[in-house]
Amino acid sequence: MHSGFMNTEEIEPLGSLYHHAQLRERHSDVPSSDEIETISERDDDTAQTVDKVKTQILTFKKRFFSEVSDAEWDDWHWQIRHRITNLRELERIICLTDSERNAFHDKGNLLPFAVTPYYAALIDSVNPSHALRRAVIPDVSEYMKSLGESEDPLKEEDDSPVPGLVHRYPDRVLFLVTDYCSTYCRYCTRSRMVGQHNMQKFTLERWNRIIEYISSRSEIRDVLLSGGDPLTLSDNRLEWLLSALRKIPHVEIIRIGTKVPVVLPQRVTLKLTRMLKRYHPLWVSIHFTHPEELTEEVSAACARLADAGIPMQSQTVLLSGVNDDVEIMRRLFHGLVKMRVRPYYLYQCDPIIGSAHFRTSVQRGLDIIGKLRGYTSGFAVPLYVIDAPEGGGKIPIMPEYVVGRDGDNLVMRNYEGKVYRYFDPIRRPSSDGRIN
Ligand code: SF4
Numbered sequence: 377m378h379s380g381f382m383n384t385e386e387i388e389p390l391g392s393l394y395h396h397a398q399l400r401e402r403h404s405d406v407p408s409s410d411e412i413e414t415i416s417e418r419d420d421d422t423a424q425t426v427d428k429v430k431t432q433i434l435t436f437k438k439r440f441f442s443e444v445s446d447a448e449w450d451d452w453h454w455q456i457r458h459r460i461t462n463l464r465e466l467e468r469i470i471c472l473t474d475s476e477r478n479a480f481h482d483k484g485n486l487l488p489f490a491v492t493p494y495y496a497a498l499i500d501s502v503n504p505s506h507a508l509r510r511a512v513i514p515d516v517s518e519y520m521k522s523l524g525e526s527e528d529p530l531k532e533e534d535d536s537p538v539p540g541l542v543h544r545y546p547d548r549v550l551f552l553v554t555d556y557c558s559t560y561c562r563y564c565t566r567s568r569m570v571g572q573h574n575m576q577k578f579t580l581e582r583w584n585r586i587i588e589y590i591s592s593r594s595e596i597r598d599v600l601l602s603g604g605d606p607l608t609l610s611d612n613r614l615e616w617l618l619s620a621l622r623k624i625p626h627v628e629i630i631r632i633g634t635k636v637p638v639v640l641p642q643r644v645t646l647k648l649t650r651m652l653k654r655y656h657p658l659w660v661s662i663h664f665t666h667p668e669e670l671t672e673e674v675s676a677a678c679a680r681l682a683d684a685g686i687p688m689q690s691q692t693v694l695l696s697g698v699n700d701d702v703e704i705m706r707r708l709f710h711g712l713v714k715m716r717v718r719p720y721y722l723y724q725c726d727p728i729i730g731s732a733h734f735r736t737s738v739q740r741g742l743d744i745i746g747k748l749r750g751y752t753s754g755f756a757v758p759l760y761v762i763d764a765p766e767g768g769g770k771i772p773i774m775p776e777y778v779v780g781r782d783g784d785n786l787v788m789r790n791y792e793g794k795v796y797r798y799f800d801p802i803r804r805p806s807s808d809g810r811i812n
Pocket residue numbers: 556557559560561563564565566567570603604605634635663
């Protein structure tokens with residue numbers, strides 16, 4: 377099934393681009409000596425973290441893939457071919473807990489499992505609470521069905537006029553191009569369909585039917601390619617798809633939803649970005665989970681996308697014990713902004729079967745947003761949303777800033793909790809019945 381991924385790709389050295397992306401944007405004001413010290417301490421911290429992660433990846437590679445050249449390691453085809461996909465391979469690299477090991481032994485609908493060697497290198501092999509480890513390593517908790525959980529909580533299948541297409545909102549559609557991901561997240565909203573490796577389903581015929589549907593609906597101006605992960609398709613297949621969509625006059629925007637730049641950054645080659653930029657306006661939504669994902673390689677991949685003029689936005693799922701912490705989120709969102717990725721959505725974890733151990737209360741999400749908004753740049757704070765059950769769509773959830781009304785004043789509180797009145801007279805009908 378991997379034969380479709382075997383095209384030769386052009387790989388660019390990673391280091392120089394990362395250095396560029398690391399450059400800190402400075403204010404034009406001359407900083408005080410205290411500030412200079414803080415900035416240089418911060419730079420030291422960042423440099424130390426980068427070095428630590430670099431060493432960690434090198435050590436992992438030397439230990440488990442000693443025969444592999446750097447060129448092979450940096451080749452996304454090699455990474456795909458050598459994904460860790462079973463218990464035997466996983467036990468070689470991680471000291472598993474009973475709960476993790478038993479997840480492979482228990483019978484039932486365990487979510488598919490695969491992790492690229494690159495992402496596996498970032499995982500703490502001895503700490504089962506490690507955030508990246510929890511996000512991708514199975515656990516027996518996945519077998520527990522809790523109240524409110526279902527296979528398709530967003531009822532995407534009900535809004536699917538042709539197989540592989542979700543048409544929920546009037547002017548945009550979700551085009552599920554593959555069920556394949558290079559690494560599977562344990563909380564995936566589409567766990568019902570990903571990783572089945574059903575190549576019969578994702579045929580050219582199916583794609584053509586979807587393209588025909590989009591062509592016949594002039595109200596569709598925005599097409600989101602998702603899956604599975606569209607960036608696991610070969611350049612040729614992806615280009616075929618993009619060019620077919622670009623031929624439809626009413627399709628204004630094409631978006632690609634992907635986690636590949638995070639779990640398989642080697643895939644974002646110059647050849648790929650040169651091809652993608654031919655299909656502008658094209659946006660990329662990247663699924664990030666934790667600041668530890670912001671490595672040199674990921675930074676280089678994002679730099680290549682940004683340099684191709686592709687606007688990037690992030691999507692993050694709020695996960696208990698993984699990233700439900702203000703400081704973690706702050707580090708993630710600040711890191712993304714530096715990589716030219718705009719934090720876009722923070723999702724409440726969808727109630728797919730076996731995901732209760734990941735779900736936080738909604739209040740937790742509100743508290744995090746409340747401690748970010750006003751305390752950092754507005755565009756570094758994503759919109760916190762709940763994808764409503766039964767296909768209700770994304771609903772933004774905000775801390776309450778409007779306190780109420782006091783006569784002709786709107787009473788509001790700011791991010792520090794201070795209350796302000798804004799003169800906003802109630803419009804009353806005049807004698808001729810008009811509203812002034
Ligand atoms: S990358 Fe996306 S589609 Fe694939 S498993 Fe993760 S959340 Fe699901």
